[in-house]
Amino acid sequence: MKSINRFCAASIVTASIAAAAIWSPVQANAAAPVVSAKQSVGQFTQSSVVRDKNGNYIIRWKANQDLGSAKVYWSTSPDQIEKNGKELARTYTRYNGLVAADPKPGQRVYFLIKGGNGATIKAAERAVELQGVVNFRDLGGYATSDGRHVKWGKLFRSGELAGLTDADKLQLKTIGLKTIIDYRSNAEVAQKPDPALSGATNIRMPAMKEVEGSSNATDLNSLIATGDLSALGKPGEMLVEANKGLVQAPDAYVSLMDALLAEKTAPIVQHCTAGKDRAGLGSAIILLTLGVSESTVMDDFLLSNVYRAEANKQAMAYMGTIIKDADALASLQALMEVRQEYLQAAIDTMKQQYGSIDGFIEKGLGVSKAERAKLQAMYLE
Structure with a gap:
């Protein structure tokens, strides 16, 4: 669990470093x-x-x-x-x-x-063009195996919302946003709480267990200050393990399914700090439950590299001024990105632990066949 806690801290630090980054919706959408x-x-x-x-x-x-x-x-x-x-x-x-x-x-x-x-x-x-938030996007339009499509304007995913401008808030009000699901830890929320949005209900669903009294952000900042990031393991290793852990202890995603099944919940946005890992898996679970193919789900997961490209570039440029060790920088780069093996680790764990993705949805998340059909009726057209 120690490495997973540091995963939370990594999100805090990388997001704060990139807070002033300029995001290009033209570049991002071009790769969608x-x-x-x-x-x-x-x-x-x-x-x-x-x-x-x-x-x-x-x-x-x-x-x-x-x-x-x-x-x-x-x-x-x-x-x-x-x-x-x-x-x-x-x-x-x-x-x-x-x-x-x-x-x-x-x-x-x-x-x-x-x-x-x-x-x-x-x-x-796919992107919602906001001034103060990176990686806010719509899950609509994806095709399912039976030829239906995910409804546009109902299911959104995002990075942290603390930077929303007044114009952004107005646009989300126009979208009709009703529910904000926050996967972040208590430490992350304390650092950058979600703003109150007119007409929207904020729901906390921490995706990872926290050790009381711990200060993961401080620990990672100390590691960065020393330039020794060996505790992060090999590049990508932490996020592979973190995604396995999220499937093995999916309490937040059980609550996510309950929220989606409730009447008048949508439009809904789920978010974490960078909007790529905890929100990425949540989005994958939603799409898989609705019947979208694994390959399409993976494509959506990997889009975070496109939407966060400029933020990650600026963050790594800053890191390069204080960390000179190539292996340490490679570990940080892997921490800021999404890679196929991250989500694949979660999907493989679903299959290993429950026999199939359908088994995970039914047994791991507690979604009955009738409830799954209801979700598909609510969010597909």
Whole structure:
């Protein structure tokens, strides 16, 4: 448990170092994977939305055949596009995309592409463009094995929220955020408490047990001051073990499932400090429960490297001025990143301990087949 406690401390330190980092939503979204739709006759198969350097939306799509003309609609509500969406553009599906000015600057926008045969697909930026928070993103749009899609605008993940600006808070109010789930330790929360947001309920779900009276942040700061980070082990070793531990003691994620099953909980955001490990596993568990493939879940997990790229770059540049040992820097680099082996360690532990991911969901998290079907009915379309 000692190494897992230091994992918590590592999140505190790396996040505080990167607090002034500048995040580029254009760069981040450019690397986001497209969302696949069910393959069938006369259907859209993929869609994605990113921004160019001028803030314009680049909306892309693919279809399994030419669907003729296309109309693109937009709305600030993902639930109202089909009924009340405003027309953004008319084009042809064979063009596979268009560039359009932001129809509602300062607010999150969702899009609906409609082909000439009536086929439709929704799309949105995966990132939520906030000024004071890194790695806040939407889990919507991912396809499930049965051809449904995760609803946009209901399930979000993020890093710490202490830096929210007034404009950010207004945007989250516009999104309709109702629940904030915080996986951080008491020490992390004391250092940077979540702000109160109008209309949203804050729920603490510490993902890791704490030793009373310990000061993990101080311990890691002392290690950094000495330049001896050998206690962190080989690069990546700590986070591999931490992810195994989170599956072996999944109390926070049991509570997460209970929160998701409650009525009027969504839109919901789950977060930790960097928004990549505890929130990363929570997001993976949600998507797996909804029926999203392991490969897509892994893609979403690894996106934290893209959304946190600038913050991590600046943090490592600072670390390089005080730590000269290459092995120590490699361990810190691994601590700031997400790597496939981190989430894979959690998934492998699910299978080893419970026989399968489904076994973990049912026995480890206590989600019955009926409750899983309810979750899918609530969060898929």
